[in-house]
Amino acid sequence: MKRQSEDLSVDDLMELVEQIVAFLMEHNAEFEAVDLLMQVEDLYLVLELVDSTNYKRTCLYLISAARRYIPDPDDLPVLLVFAIYLKFEEYPSALQIALFLDNLQYVHQIFTACDDLLLKKQFCYILGQHRITFVLDEEMSGDDECREILQGITNNGKLSEGYLMLARDIEVMEPKSPEDIYKAHLLHGRASAGASVNSASQNLAATFVNAFVNAGFGQDKLMTVPSEASSGGSSGNWVFKNKAHGKASAAASLGMILLWDVDSGLAQIDKYFHSDDKNVIAGALLGVGILTCGVEHECDPALRILADYVDKEDSSIKIGAIMGLGLAYAGAQCPQIRSKLSCVLEDKKMPLDVIVFTAISLGLVYVGSCDEDVSQTIISALKHRSVSELGQPLTRLLPLGLGLLYLGKQEGVEATAEISKTLNTKIRKHCYMTLFSCAYAGTGDVLKVQYLLGQCAQHLKRGETHQGPAVLGIAMVAMAEELGLEMAIRSLEHLLRYGEQNIRKAVPLALGLLCISNPKVNVMDTLSRISHDTDIEVAMAAVISLGLIGSGTNNARIAGMLHNLSSYYYKEPRLLFCVRIAQGLVHLGKGLLTLAPYHFEHFLLSS
Numbered sequence: 114m115k116r117q118s119e120d121l122s123v124d125d126l127m128e129l130v131e132q133i134v135a136f137l138m139e140h141n142a143e144f145e146a147v148d149l150l151m152q153v154e155d156l157y158l159v160l161e162l163v164d165s166t167n168y169k170r171t172c173l174y175l176i177s178a179a180r181r182y183i184p185d186p187d188d189l190p191v192l193l194v195f196a197i198y199l200k201f202e203e204y205p206s207a208l209q210i211a212l213f214l215d216n217l218q219y220v221h222q223i224f225t226a227c228d229d230l231l232l233k234k235q236f237c238y239i240l241g242q243h244r245i246t247f248v249l250d251e252e253m254s255g256d257d258e259c260r261e262i263l264q265g266i267t268n269n270g271k272l273s274e275g276y277l278m279l280a281r282d283i284e285v286m287e288p289k290s291p292e293d294i295y296k297a298h299l300l301h302g303r304a305s306a307g308a309s310v311n312s313a314s315q316n317l318a319a320t321f322v323n324a325f326v327n328a329g330f331g332q333d334k335l336m337t338v339p340s341e342a343s344s345g346g347s348s349g350n351w352v353f354k355n356k357a358h359g360k361a362s363a364a365a366s367l368g369m370i371l372l373w374d375v376d377s378g379l380a381q382i383d384k385y386f387h388s389d390d391k392n393v394i395a396g397a398l399l400g401v402g403i404l405t406c407g408v409e410h411e412c413d414p415a416l417r418i419l420a421d422y423v424d425k426e427d428s429s430i431k432i433g434a435i436m437g438l439g440l441a442y443a444g445a446q447c448p449q450i451r452s453k454l455s456c457v458l459e460d461k462k463m464p465l466d467v468i469v470f471t472a473i474s475l476g477l478v479y480v481g482s483c484d485e486d487v488s489q490t491i492i493s494a495l496k497h498r499s500v501s502e503l504g505q506p507l508t509r510l511l512p513l514g515l516g517l518l519y520l521g522k523q524e525g526v527e528a529t530a531e532i533s534k535t536l537n538t539k540i541r542k543h544c545y546m547t548l549f550s551c552a553y554a555g556t557g558d559v560l561k562v563q564y565l566l567g568q569c570a571q572h573l574k575r576g577e578t579h580q581g582p583a584v585l586g587i588a589m590v591a592m593a594e595e596l597g598l599e600m601a602i603r604s605l606e607h608l609l610r611y612g613e614q615n616i617r618k619a620v621p622l623a624l625g626l627l628c629i630s631n632p633k634v635n636v637m638d639t640l641s642r643i644s645h646d647t648d649i650e651v652a653m654a655a656v657i658s659l660g661l662i663g664s665g666t667n668n669a670r671i672a673g674m675l676h677n678l679s680s681y682y683y684k685e686p687r688l689l690f691c692v693r694i695a696q697g698l699v700h701l702g703k704g705l706l707t708l709a710p711y712h713f714e715h716f717l718l719s720s
Contacts, residue, residue: 550586
């Protein structure tokens with residue numbers, strides 16, 4: 114009897130809660146209403162009580178609470194927001210929630226519920242920007258003509274056209290040369306000393322700068338100039354002004370200049386496949402991957418062109434084709450590529466560099482998928498490396514390929530992380546830390562940041578390298594929201610001041626990653642200070658990071674800093690090369706492109 118009376122008293126209280134919540138919702142106090150329902154664990158009541166006047170404020174509060182204070186974002190508040198948006202036919206917002214939850218069933222539901230063709234086109238542009246592979250059926254799109262139009266938008270078929278239209282409207286179509294970026298004539302006498310040496314290193318730097326600045330515009334002053342306008346006679350001449358791998362970079366840079374323009378771009382890259390130089394062919398293969406990155410074409414040209422070259426004997430051609438496939442099909446989870454590249458990984462006679470780039474490519478194609486077959490293949494490749502190979506820096510990219518499979522998947526990495534503890538002691542800790550950092554990237558989880566900071570506080574035994582990925586992991590985890598980002602900047606500055614040398618080398622890159630395409634003044638000043646560091650590797654990392662935080666922003670202050678650094682380091686070829694790369698990044702796409710992975714007001718993270 115006593116138990117029954119207790120139950121009754123709870124029911125009475127719940128009736129009272131319903132009355133209070135209804136009152137609060139009617140009187141513009143949605144936040145208090147949601148808080149009360151969270152306390153009594155009856156959040157479903159919100160769905161009945163929201164109306165057309167208060168659902169937007171209610172949804173905003175629920176999303177904020179879910180992202181900042183609830184450990185698992187797949188929890189009830191976000192699902193409720195999705196249901197509320199569907200109830201009030203707020204379909205574009207519902208689509209953002211579906212992508213946040215990474216649930217394609219919800220995306221299908223939205224397309225089916227909506228009848229407006231213009232809205233469906235908007236959905237397709239959102240899916241295209243998020244770079245998600247999604248195939249529409251008749252139920253979602255209606256007749257064949259509509260489906261063709263919508264699928265073309267989802268596949269980013271209109272991306273190049275829209276980008277060039279914007280460029281024409283704001284009058285930035287005029288190609289820029291590397292000299293326009295360097296502004297060497299302003300260097301007060303030092304320019305002539307630097308410019309007199311027409312070295313391979315300077316040509317390679319010019320190739321990168323030219324590709325970054327003219328990315329996607331389809332025309333430049335080095336690679337695409339017609340033969341009569343070219344000083345040397347033909348547009349292929351610039352490629353042969355470089356040496357060895359410089360030729361590969363030059364040929365691949367054409368893919369960057371012709372970015373997203375698949376039909377016209379492939380025709381221009383084609384001539385390099387007939388070269389006698391293996392580096393030029395390797396570069397052309399990589400160029401095909403860059404050109405088609407993010408664009409799905411009905412003919413699958415990248416797969417048709419690159420697949421045959423994966424079986425070639427020469428390592429550089431093999432790597433060009435493998436990385437080309439990884440870039441072209443990033444996130445596509447294509448079974449044909451998996452079977453093709455898995456065969457390469459399983460071949461025990463394959464050189465280390467080929468194995469490493471195959472793992473990275475598979476990681477890109479299956480990014481965030483938690484695919485067990487790919488995971489086991491990469492782990493097997495790691496287990497079969499000799500002790501001397503495990504000591505080489507290049508081998509550290511194998512755990513990165515594995516980590517990409519679990520990007521942002523949190524607990525999904527646990528089984529693989531446990532397996533990584535059974536690897537050779539040379540790579541074990543490095544692999545675990547890379548997996549951990551990737552799995553919690555973009556979550557903003559404070560406890561994970563504390564764990565990574567704890568790893569950085571330890572004194573290393575000789576030969577251990579796991580603190581590097583731990584430092585980068587702090588940036589990857591904390592980049593999710595503004596407050597965590599500011600706290601991470603302070604923590605990284607402390608590591609810079611008190612950390613050991615291997616940590617100091619990683620801190621500038623972590624700052625670059627944390628504020629990528631987001632030039633915060635305090636970070637800019639920190640990187641400017643350490644770009645003059647006595648340790649050349651720390652200085653190089655700081656210079657590259659100045660490029661990363663300013664990438665695609667045309668930030669005048671960073672451009673000025675890099676201009677001064679090019680004068681300061683004019684006798685240091687390695688550092689000058691880094692300065693040039695950074696200058697190219699700052700002017701990426703003449704200010705029309707970004708490297709920031711977040712979009713929709715920092716709500717969605719694109720893998």
